[in-house]
Amino acid sequence: MKKAILSALFVGALFFSCSKDDSENVATVEYSFDTDANSGLMFKDGDAVATMTSEAMRFDIGKVLRVKAINETTIEVANFAPVDIEDATILVTIEGQPKPIKLFKIKKIRAHGVKEIKYPFVEKTTNFFDTENAEVSLSQYRTTGIATTKVTFDFTGETELIQKLKLAAKLKWKVKPHDFDPTHDPNNNWKDNVTAADFRRYIGFIINNAYLMQTEEAKNAFLEEPIYGNDGVTLMTLEEKKVAFQKFIDITNINGGVVVNVSGLGGGATFGVANHVLHDYLTKDPCFITIHEMGHMIGYNHDSSMTYPKKIDNVDRGATVAIGKIYTQLLKSDAFPIKVKNYYMPSDLLL
Incomplete structure (x- = not known):
């Protein structure tokens, strides 16, 4: 040719x-x-x-x-x-x-x-x-x-990056940067005067979370984990966990914002995380916060170990623990699409 x-x-x-x-x-x-x-x-x-x-x-x-x-x-x-x-x-x-x-x-x-x-x-x-x-x-x-x-x-x-980005097509998430405090109310937990840097970091964060949630490793870890339902005393069945994990995949609108005073806020279409999460997600597992808030988004409360781990045989167990281990593995294998070395604004990583 x-x-x-x-x-x-x-x-x-x-x-x-x-x-x-x-x-x-x-x-x-x-x-x-x-x-x-x-x-x-x-x-x-x-x-x-x-x-x-x-x-x-x-x-x-x-x-x-x-x-x-x-x-x-x-x-x-x-x-x-x-x-x-x-x-x-x-x-x-x-x-x-x-x-x-x-x-x-x-x-x-x-x-x-x-x-x-x-x-x-x-x-x-x-x-x-x-x-x-x-x-x-x-x-x-x-x-x-x-x-x-x-x-x-x-x-x-055919590039490795495009192939990884396209894997997120398994999810239904439609993401929009959001300002939850346009009036700068001092009595809530949303950041005043959100910035372009906040949204740049948030978008990288949500892309990597989508990559995590489409992996078979995350799904299998979740299905194999003992997780308590909303009553806090009854372990979910395998079928119930399959339904719950599919709810993560089927989340539609995500309004992404930045919180203060707390590490995260979630529920419905709201998914907010603190700046320390946006600073650390490229080097540390954030799932204690992110899966906790996503758990709220799909209908689970604080009694469920979908949000907070619970001791079983004196060991912390729950969704945040199981999926967090996979996040750590993906970091160690340099598998995420957004990395420190390809993120285009290095100064953002210092905030």
Whole structure:
């Protein structure tokens, strides 16, 4: 296969190129969103809290590289992960098309990078491959575009990071940074004046927790652990634990915030943790707090060892203990997608 660079040019401040693929009819469009010249940044220091916590900032945990339709001809590409992502392929599913289509490739998108672009079929090629490498023409949409209600997007790739990020697609979590104290009430346990650094760290924290909870190791440790139900005296059956673990997976909306005076607050869609948790999660097991609060989110109280461990044969047992051991193992094996060495803002790790 002969591969030749057909073009490499600037349109405004956006860098892209087209390269010949396996067919003479298909030229794959490639973009880079890795500098101030070709992309913006989310969660910048000084960004308005209202901007960072708007509903538009909610993202699917399995699609941290999010693409959404702005209008019929324009899409937004946003990397919600606090790490750079390279060699990603953006897929579009169009109503009426039998297979997802490989829309374009991203050579690199920087951590929290964001950019609006025109669909490639509007300004560049109209010939693409679907996910089974059959050629597809999108020329019918060149002038009209596609209604926003008729498209959905995903991403894929072969890098280790992308493979790990995509494992979170098993979960239903939709995450939004949240300000629980917009009036700065001194009588509650929510942080006043939450910052971009808080949300940068929180997003890395929630991505790693999603990676933890999708592992078979975490599930098996939970199912094998003796866990008391809400009465505090009756051990849950295996079937009850299976139902409970699935509830962790099936959590839908997560409004993430930062607490003070306590280590965490959780219940319903609320999942808040203290800054010491956000400081330590890349090097220490936070499950005593995180699984405790998630336990509240799925309906368990403080009598249950879903939240606080209980002694059995003079040994602490419960959900936080069992899953915490897996978190520690994943840290030791350097398995998490977000790490000290790839987190893009080292100064955040000192806060």
